[in-house]
Every structure is written in structure tokens, then in C-alpha cells.
Amino acid sequence: MVNETFFSLFCAGMIGMLLGLYLAFAGYRFFLFLLPVWGFFFGLTFGAHTMLSLFGMNMGFLATVTSWVVGFIIGAIFAVLSYFFYFFAVGLVAGSVGYAIGAGLMLAIFPQANFLSWIVGVILAVVVAVATLALNIQKIVIIIATSVLGAGVVFATILFMFYPAAKILENPVKLALQGNPLLIILFLVLAIFGVVVQLQTNKHFELESYDRWAEPEV
Numbered sequence: 738m739v740n741e742t743f744f745s746l747f748c749a750g751m752i753g754m755l756l757g758l759y760l761a762f763a764g765y766r767f768f769l770f771l772l773p774v775w776g777f778f779f780g781l782t783f784g785a786h787t788m789l790s791l792f793g794m795n796m797g798f799l800a801t802v803t804s805w806v807v808g809f810i811i812g813a814i815f816a817v818l819s820y821f822f823y824f825f826a827v828g829l830v831a832g833s834v835g836y837a838i839g840a841g842l843m844l845a846i847f848p849q850a851n852f853l854s855w856i857v858g859v860i861l862a863v864v865v866a867v868a869t870l871a872l873n874i875q876k877i878v879i880i881i882a883t884s885v886l887g888a889g890v891v892f893a894t895i896l897f898m899f900y901p902a903a904k905i906l907e908n909p910v911k912l913a914l915q916g917n918p919l920l921i922i923l924f925l926v927l928a929i930f931g932v933v934v935q936l937q938t939n940k941h942f943e944l945e946s947y948d949r950w951a952e953p954e955v
Contacts, residue, residue: 753897757890761931764883765876765939771883772826776819779833780812786840787811790855823946827875828866830882835865876943877936884931892924 760767785808788801819826840858843850869878 753894754891757887757892757894759887760890761884761887761927762934763938764887764931765880765935765944766942768879768883768944772819772830773816775833775886776815776817776826776829777812779829779836780815781808783833783836784808784811786851786855786858790851821950822948824870827879828870831869831875831878832862832866834878834882834885836862876939879944880935880939881932884935885928887931888924888928891927892920895920 760771764771785804788804788807815829819829836858838858839861840854843854843857847853865878869875
């Protein structure tokens with residue numbers, strides 16, 4: 738039984754590592770397939786964070802039925818909108834990066850400041866999303882976002898060996914700082930290397946925008 742459990746964890750870890758590395762170094766070309774999934778999981782975590790921050794659910798992140806329901810509803814809405822509208826999807830991806838940076842760093846510095854971290858995260862999400870679309874830098878932001886996501890998947894796979902999934906989703910930065918700061922260095926190096934590689938390999942490749950809602954049925 739122990740060997741079977743170890744083998745299962747090893748296989749799951751290897752799959753997570755390979756998926757993370759693929760996203761970090763080739764995520765831009767995989768981006769259109771990734772959009773609904775990205776939208777759903779960001780909506781899930783954002784909805785749960787919102788419930789925790791606004792209503793002070795002391796049981797913790799994703800520890801109540803309400804937080805799960807709200808998270809799933811927002812996740813489903815984000816996933817559908819990401820599938821139909823390219824610019825919404827790009828704005829959402831950019832915003833999710835801004836939110837993760839803002840809320841993550843605030844919670845890492847002030848662990849009990851849930852509402853303040855939510856406010857900072859939302860503000861930074863809006864600023865990054867608007868700037869991305871206004872400055873027409875979608876390609877750069879997508880490359881950065883997928884590289885960060887890929888590094889994050891590798892990062893989360895390592896953390897998953899020691900912490901429950903809900904705690905990882907709540908604040909992986911805090912967990913890494915509490916555990917081993919070398920993981921932060923690994924994350925940053927992998928993310929930066931992924932950005933450099935993707936910029937070089939996608940010089941002449943551009944994603945096509947879409948509006949599936951307006952596309953005529955065939």
C-alpha cells in the first residue's frame with residue numbers, strides 16, 4: 738500500500754512538473770486551449786477569496802459550501818466569457834496576474850489582512866488588465882503570464898507534497914516563505930527563463946484574436 742501511494746504521488750508529481758515546464762516554455766502557443774481552464778480556476782480562487790475577505794469566513798479558504806458555490810459560479814462565468822471573447826480572456830489573464838501579485842504579497846507580509854489584500858489585489862488586477870489592452874501588449878503579457886503559471890505549477894507540485902491543495906490555492910507565496918525560501922528563487926528563475934525562451938521562439942508567431950459570439954454558424 739505504501740509503495741502504491743508513493744508511486745501515485747510520484748506519477749502525479751511528474752505530470753505536474755512536465756505540464757508546468759511545457760507551459761513555462763511553450764505556453765503562448767498553447768494559450769487558446771488554456772483560456773477556459775485559466776478563467777475557471779482564477780474565478781474559483783477569486784470567488785473564494787472574495788467571500789473570505791468581505792464576509793470574514795473564519796473557517797478558512799474554500800472551507801465552506803458557500804465559498805465553493807460562489808467560486809464555481811464565478812469560475813464558470815469567467816470560463817465561458819474567456820471562450821467567447823478573446824479580449825476578455827486576455828484582460829482576465831492580465832488581471833489574474835495583477836491580482837495574484839497584489840493579494841499574494843499583501844498576505845505574505847500581513848497574513849491577517851484579508852480585506853486589505855483583496856482590495857490591493859483587485860486594484861492591481863484592474864490596472865494591469867486595462868494597461869495590457871490599452872498599450873496593446875497582449876503578447877508580452879500572455880508570455881509572462883504563461884511562464885509564471887508554468888513555474889507556479891512546478892512550484893505548487895512541490896508544495897503539494899507537504900500541504901493540502903486548499904492552502905496552496907489560498908497563498909502559495911506565504912507557504913513557500915514559511916517553508917523554504919529557496920522555492921521562491923526556483924520559481925523566479927524558472928519564470929524568467931521561460932519568458933526569455935518564449936520571447937525568442939515566438940518572434941514570428943502571433944495568436945489570432947476571436948469573437949466566437951459574433952462568428953456566423955457554419
